[in-house]
Amino acid sequence: MAEQSLVSMLSAPGRGAEFNVSSPIQEEREAATGQNKKLVVLYAEISDNIMLSVAGWQVFEKTRTEARNWSIAAVQDIAKPRWDTGSPCA
Secondary structure, X not given: OOOOOEEEOOOOHHHOOXXXXXXXXXXXXXXXXXXXXXXXXXXXXXXXXXXXXXXXXXXXXXXHHHHHHHHHHHHHHXXXXXXXXXXXXX
């Protein structure tokens, strides 16, 4: 089996306020997703290995289902360029 290394795309868990892809605020979700897409491109240039991402977190007064659905949509959008090239994305 080939050796694999891991590339982390987070400088801090979740990267903090205003970078939540599961935010109930659409503009925040879009900004966070856009930033993550830039990181996908950057890390694809640095390494062709597995990349991990924290997809978002549940916000007070929102359901887990809402947060999960926003996270799933963001991960699909963020990871699409890696999937399209056949590179792994976790």
